Amino acid sequence: MTTTVALGTDLKVSNLGECRFDSPLAKYIGGRRTNEHYVDEDDRVLFDDTISLVRERAVPVDRLPSFEPGGPRRQVFFAPGTARVGVVTCGGLCPGLNDVIRGLVLELCTHYGVGEVTGFRYGYAGLVPGNGHRVTRLTPDKVDKINEQGGTILGTSRGAQDPEVMADTLVEHGIDILFVIGGDGSMRGAAGIAQVLTRRGLPIGVIGIPKTIDNDIPYIGQSFGFQTSFTVAAQSIQAARVEAQSAIGGVGLVRVMGRHSGFIACYAALANHDADFVLIPEVPFALDGDGGFLACLRRRVTDRGSAVVVVAEGAGQELLTSSGSDASGNAALADVGVFMKERITSDFEAAGQPLTLKYIDPGYAIRSVPAQASDSVYCVRLAQAAVHAAMAGRTDMVVGRRHNRFIHVPISLAVSMRNRVAPDGDLWLSILESTAQPFEMR
Numbered sequence: 083m084t085t086t087v088a089l090g091t092d093l094k095v096s097n098l099g100e101c102r103f104d105s106p107l108a109k110y111i112g113g114r115r116t117n118e119h120y121v122d123e124d125d126r127v128l129f130d131d132t133i134s135l136v137r138e139r140a141v142p143v144d145r146l147p148s149f150e151p152g153g154p155r156r157q158v159f160f161a162p163g164t165a166r167v168g169v170v171t172c173g174g175l176c177p178g179l180n181d182v183i184r185g186l187v188l189e190l191c192t193h194y195g196v197g198e199v200t201g202f203r204y205g206y207a208g209l210v211p212g213n214g215h216r217v218t219r220l221t222p223d224k225v226d227k228i229n230e231q232g233g234t235i236l237g238t239s240r241g242a243q244d245p246e247v248m249a250d251t252l253v254e255h256g257i258d259i260l261f262v263i264g265g266d267g268s269m270r271g272a273a274g275i276a277q278v279l280t281r282r283g284l285p286i287g288v289i290g291i292p293k294t295i296d297n298d299i300p301y302i303g304q305s306f307g308f309q310t311s312f313t314v315a316a317q318s319i320q321a322a323r324v325e326a327q328s329a330i331g332g333v334g335l336v337r338v339m340g341r342h343s344g345f346i347a348c349y350a351a352l353a354n355h356d357a358d359f360v361l362i363p364e365v366p367f368a369l370d371g372d373g374g375f376l377a378c379l380r381r382r383v384t385d386r387g388s389a390v391v392v393v394a395e396g397a398g399q400e401l402l403t404s405s406g407s408d409a410s411g412n413a414a415l416a417d418v419g420v421f422m423k424e425r426i427t428s429d430f431e432a433a434g435q436p437l438t439l440k441y442i443d444p445g446y447a448i449r450s451v452p453a454q455a456s457d458s459v460y461c462v463r464l465a466q467a468a469v470h471a472a473m474a475g476r477t478d479m480v481v482g483r484r485h486n487r488f489i490h491v492p493i494s495l496a497v498s499m500r501n502r503v504a505p506d507g508d509l510w511l512s513i514l515e516s517t518a519q520p521f522e523m524r
């Protein structure tokens with residue numbers, strides 16, 4: 083099946099203007115051209131990565147959909163030493179936020195002659211003067227070792243603000259480039275600011291570094307912080323297994339974050355191969371009846387003596403009632419963990435089957451920790467790519483990595499859909515193989 087991305091301008095990144103200044107980084111690139119490990123700035127990274135997908139496009143190679151590669155340019159838009167830069171972190175916490183802030187400050191100050199970076203406090207709220215959040219000045223000294231702390235030294239908040247007011251704030255502070263570290267809602271906000279700036283004819287760049295432990299941003303492979311979060315979540319699953327195996331009729335039930343996408347549940351479950359059932363928003367299930375989840379669980383406990391169930395917070399919402407939404411406009415979800423705990427307990431009781439249920443919800447503990455080394459590396463490299471893109475005058479785009487290449491993605495594309503676990507994809511197949519849970523629980 084061909085992907086739905088249309089050919090043509092979808093993947094084109096906006097520019098503030100001609101790059102007229104020699105880049106201080108040019109010395110590192112020299113006459114290098116595309117090779118197995120490096121994509122030259124004049125080259126493009128293909129969107130598709132299988133022969134069948136390319137064949138289905140039925141267009142000449144030059145017209146295949148492709149992304150602009152990340153990395154330093156030989157010429158830049160902002161004269162080195164002149165750019166004034168702002169950074170803001172928005173939305174829920176995510177491991178690696180401080181790594182990205184530090185990476186931005188170090189790259190800007192070490193290579194592009196930036197003296198200090200303006201940090202806007204508490205998300206977009208910090209770009210609205212009436213809220214009274216004073217900016218902070220970030221220097222290499224100030225960001226030293228912040229990567230060892232979880233959270234964000236800038237603070238964060240959810241919710242949209244008026245893009246006209248935020249654009250005014252950038253102008254007041256003399257900002258040339260704004261880096262927005264946030265999720266899909268924050269990226270929509272960044273696009274809104276970029277549009278206002280373009281309409282006003284102001285050469286101010288807006289560059290996003292997509293953040294979400296849910297890994298639900300499309301086209302960029304994995305989002306930073308995801309690896310750390312599922313690694314921590316896996317510890318809860320391991321604990322659930324130990325508890326379940328030590329008890330009569332032991333069931334370990336673990337609820338993990340994942341509002342619309344079940345990636346954390348899947349990866350955390352696969353990490354230790356400990357789960358008997360994984361329930362995610364993308365794969366609906368029935369509770370009752372012989373083929374339903376509860377009967378399957380009872381059989382598994384009878385066969386193996388115990389079982390571990392991993393449930394993503396957005397799973398099974400069709401079985402519950404919920405209402406309202408949060409400040410980001412996300413639907414408020416009913417608590418599926420507590421619901422499942424009650425239903426499992428009453429079902430085993432009704433069937434006269436012994437049960438010792440231990441319920442674990444690691445909650446915010448999976449996202450408030452510092453990034454682990456692999457995420458830290460990713461954060462630094464995303465920050466470097468973001469700085470290179472910004473200095474080259476790119477705007478209204480996010481940086482990401484796809485098929486192991488760093489790329490520039492227009493924000494409009496990054497927020498055009500949600501990355502979700504495909505029920506007919508190889509990740510879900512791995513879950514079915516690992517858990518041996520029924521293909522369908524209906």
Ligand code: F6P
Binds near residue numbers: 174
């Ligand atoms: O969006 C990421 C996420 O971690 C979701 O999985 C979760 O539903 C949400 O944040 C909770 O965040 P908060 O309670 O801060 O709104």
